[in-house]
Amino acid sequence: MIARLEVGPGQGVVIRYGHVVAWTSADASTSLLAFLIESARNLSGSPEAGQILVDHLASVLSSADPEPQVGFAVAGPGLARWVSLVHGPAQGWDGASWTTPPTQPGWARTIITPSPALSLNAAGSSLPEGSPSSLLDLEAGVVPGGGLTLWPAPAPERLTLSSAQSGRPDDDQAIDEEPTSTLTISSPGTADPNDFESTNATSQEAYPSATANREASVVVDLRPGASGTRRLSKPALPLGGDTPGAPARAVIVDGVRCHRGHFNRPGMIFCALCSSPIRMGDELPGPGPRPPLGCLITSDGSVYRLDSGYVVGRDEYPTSDGPKVGAATDGRESQDGRPRQLPLGGDPMRRGRAEILLEGWDVIVVDGGSEVGTYTYPPGASVWQKMPSRTREVVAPGSHISFGRDVVTYINPWVAAASDELTRDSTGADDRAG
Amino acid sequence: MLSSVVGYRILGRAEPAASARTAYLCEAPDRLGLADQVLLSELAGSFLRLTEVSDLLRQYCAVASDHLLVLHELLGDEGSSSLFLASEAPSRGTLANATIPLEPQAKVLALAAAARGAHALHEVGIAHGTISPDAIFLTGRGPVLGPPDMVRPAGKVTTSKPAVVLNYVDPALLRGEAPSRASDIWSLGASLHMSLSNTALYPGLDDDEPVIAVQRVLYSRPRLDPGLPAGILDVIRSCMASDMSERPPTAIAVASILEGYEFADLSGPASKADLAEAVSASDQTGGIA
Numbered sequence: 108m109i110a111r112l113e114v115g116p117g118q119g120v121v122i123r124y125g126h127v128v129a130w131t132s133a134d135a136s137t138s139l140l141a142f143l144i145e146s147a148r149n150l151s152g153s154p155e156a157g158q159i160l161v162d163h164l165a166s167v168l169s170s171a172d173p174e175p176q177v178g179f180a181v182a183g184p185g186l187a188r189w190v191s192l193v194h195g196p197a198q199g200w201d202g203a204s205w206t207t208p209p210t211q212p213g214w215a216r217t218i219i220t221p222s223p224a225l226s227l228n229a230a231g232s233s234l235p236e237g238s239p240s241s242l243l244d245l246e247a248g249v250v251p252g253g254g255l256t257l258w259p260a261p262a263p264e265r266l267t268l269s270s271a272q273s274g275r276p277d278d279d280q281a282i283d284e285e286p287t288s289t290l291t292i293s294s295p296g297t298a299d300p301n302d303f304e305s306t307n308a309t310s311q312e313a314y315p316s317a318t319a320n321r322e323a324s325v326v327v328d329l330r331p332g333a334s335g336t337r338r339l340s341k342p343a344l345p346l347g348g349d350t351p352g353a354p355a356r357a358v359i360v361d362g363v364r365c366h367r368g369h370f371n372r373p374g375m376i377f378c379a380l381c382s383s384p385i386r387m388g389d390e391l392p393g394p395g396p397r398p399p400l401g402c403l404i405t406s407d408g409s410v411y412r413l414d415s416g417y418v419v420g421r422d423e424y425p426t427s428d429g430p431k432v433g434a435a436t437d438g439r440e441s442q443d444g445r446p447r448q449l450p451l452g453g454d455p456m457r458r459g460r461a462e463i464l465l466e467g468w469d470v471i472v473v474d475g476g477s478e479v480g481t482y483t484y485p486p487g488a489s490v491w492q493k494m495p496s497r498t499r500e501v502v503a504p505g506s507h508i509s510f511g512r513d514v515v516t517y518i519n520p521w522v523a524a525a526s527d528e529l530t531r532d533s534t535g536a537d538d539r540a541g
Numbered sequence: 542m543l544s545s546v547v548g549y550r551i552l553g554r555a556e557p558a559a560s561a562r563t564a565y566l567c568e569a570p571d572r573l574g575l576a577d578q579v580l581l582s583e584l585a586g587s588f589l590r591l592t593e594v595s596d597l598l599r600q601y602c603a604v605a606s607d608h609l610l611v612l613h614e615l616l617g618d619e620g621s622s623s624l625f626l627a628s629e630a631p632s633r634g635t636l637a638n639a640t641i642p643l644e645p646q647a648k649v650l651a652l653a654a655a656a657r658g659a660h661a662l663h664e665v666g667i668a669h670g671t672i673s674p675d676a677i678f679l680t681g682r683g684p685v686l687g688p689p690d691m692v693r694p695a696g697k698v699t700t701s702k703p704a705v706v707l708n709y710v711d712p713a714l715l716r717g718e719a720p721s722r723a724s725d726i727w728s729l730g731a732s733l734h735m736s737l738s739n740t741a742l743y744p745g746l747d748d749d750e751p752v753i754a755v756q757r758v759l760y761s762r763p764r765l766d767p768g769l770p771a772g773i774l775d776v777i778r779s780c781m782a783s784d785m786s787e788r789p790p791t792a793i794a795v796a797s798i799l800e801g802y803e804f805a806d807l808s809g810p811a812s813k814a815d816l817a818e819a820v821s822a823s824d825q826t827g828g829i830a
């Protein structure tokens with residue numbers, strides 16, 4: 108949806124991931140900056156990223172505005188047109204009208220029609236001197252700048268995630284491909300689309316053949332009084348907002364708390380649970396039980412929670428090289444101590460299984476040395492990156508990960524870690540001790 | 542011509558609940574000693590998982606509550622990629638696909654019954670995790686909550702294909718939390734909204750690609766229909782509070798509020814007894830096939 112983005116001179120920071128752009132003044136806190144960067148990265152693939160981000164910001168700012176004096180602005184595609192949110196001493200110009208926030212509440216969101224371009228910069232400053240014929244273009248990233256001007260693409264793009272495409276990222280054809288108005292992130296695997304379709308489709312047969320006109324070989328009586336039915340000895344679920352079944356061996360990490368006591372990743376400026384602001388400096392990061400780290404979305408749309416690591420691949424028909432119960436590290440153990448499997452649509456990965464681990468606040472992917480390999484596609488990337496065999500990598504939130512024909516997307520609510528290094532240093536030991 | 546599945550004589554097709562692949566209305570085999578038709582649901586779990594799934598279902602069956610679907614048998618056939626669950630047949634379909642017109646009051650009471658069923662599960666340590674109008678069955682003895690999805694792999698939260706399913710999912714589950722009382726209460730609130738209103742909780746969600754749909758639910762707040770009665774909106778708003786500690790503490794608290802709620806315009810059944818009557822009244826007209 109963005110044809111070109113030009114960074115203007117001056118003080119501040121310009122951010123672009125996918126179709127989301129943002130500008131902040133130079134006095135923005137690291138936390139605010141990190142929040143905007145991570146939000147843009149997380150939403151970069153969405154055709155309505157602007158709407159989601161602006162709605163989210165508006166709901167956060169409605170409850171509290173931690174940095175009212177800081178100028179910043181975000182913009183991106185909305186449901187039908189472009190939307191923007193301009194905060195504090197910042198302004199927006201769409202070629203026809205200005206957006207400047209009122210004193211109260213100190214921010215404004217608008218629906219805009221760039222004609223022909225949209226500019227965001229500091230209130231009262233001159234427009235970035237962008238030119239339609241210029242070749243300057245920020246495709247993705249975070250750079251210093253006093254403002255930005257973007258030219259939308261003439262025809263709307265639609266970003267789709269498809270794993271049914273063939274062609275590895277290093278194939279010659281990938282380089283020769285004509286740019287089209289449709290950006291498709293495709294798996295580097297070599298699946299045949301029809302094959303994929305058939306391995307993923309749920310049974311659409313009118314009637315299941317194996318069981319048609321046959322007796323069942325096993326019948327389990329579930330009626331009251333049948334042998335095996337019994338009252339549970341499990342305790343009732345905890346009340347209210349208590350986390351159910353709190354892991355007996357919680358992994359301890361450093362984090363910060365919002366005023367309601369929710370434990371957040373260090374550097375977060377807004378609580379991921381209640382959206383209330385977290386004031387930096389009020390409290391130093393301290394230890395606490397790590398919350399789950401978001402979810403994985405597989406090619407077939409299944410959503411798996413990241414409160415545990417996973418061994419990648421189907422193991423419904425166990426093989427001798429399958430994972431051994433109890434042999435896993437903390438990072439891939441579920442609460443019952445068994446390594447969880449991430450069943451994917453493709454063939455079982457019988458050799459060299461990849462793993463997804465939780466370490467500190469990070470999600471790690473470990474290539475298992477299989478022939479198909481493991482590829483990652485971080486937010487803002489334009490090609491799949493192949494992991495060297497048997498290496499491990501921290502995965503950025505919003506990344507796609509490919510295991511053969513299957514693509515998994517990692518979504519993480521714990522955005523904006525300003526003190527990442529601190530976190531990582533202090534949690535490695537805890538992980539092992541946890 | 543197919544006439545039976547795992548020994549059950551098929552009378553017709555039925556609308557499968559969310560966790561089932563297909564469903565049939567069947568004649569009960571003699572061993573069950575039932576005069577009524579039964580619902581046979583095909584679950585997406587292979588024969589190798591029969592023991593595990595039957596253990597989970599037995600826990601559900603041991604819960605004493607009149608607000609849960611009655612299960613009869615779990616059946617498996619060696620080599621099959623499906624398991625079959627025989628249960629009481631919902632003579633009037635589900636709250637999502639009711640075969641009779643339901644007044645708003647009847648929908649509210651159906652949600653109340655489901656909340657009571659959920660509470661009974663919670664009290665013995667089971668979080669449902671997949672409450673939606675699809676999982677609320679309208680039986681001859683009143684609305685009941687169906688069993689949780691017992692065949693899902695460990696760690697699976699939901700599906701995002703079709704994205705409409707995410708309308709009922711507490712964002713906490715997408716943050717990676719395990720299902721809980723609070724997340725089931727969110728789903729009850731969302732089910733109430735989706736049953737009573739024609740406006741979308743998340744505009745655009747139904748057409749979203751899976752990844753976008755998950756992000757939409759995770760990063761935005763649902764939009765409640767301001768046209769709903771204030772009392773109902775209050776219940777939905779509290780059930781769907783982003784801070785779990787601000788939601789009703791138990792599902793039975795939700796049930797109590799809903800049972801006490803009366804629409805100003807009482808054009809429909811007004812009490813639980815009336816609802817059960819309405820639901821069972823036209824049982825003669827022939828099932829949900």
Ligand SMILES: [Zn+2]
Nearest residue numbers: 365369378381
């Ligand atoms: Zn909080």
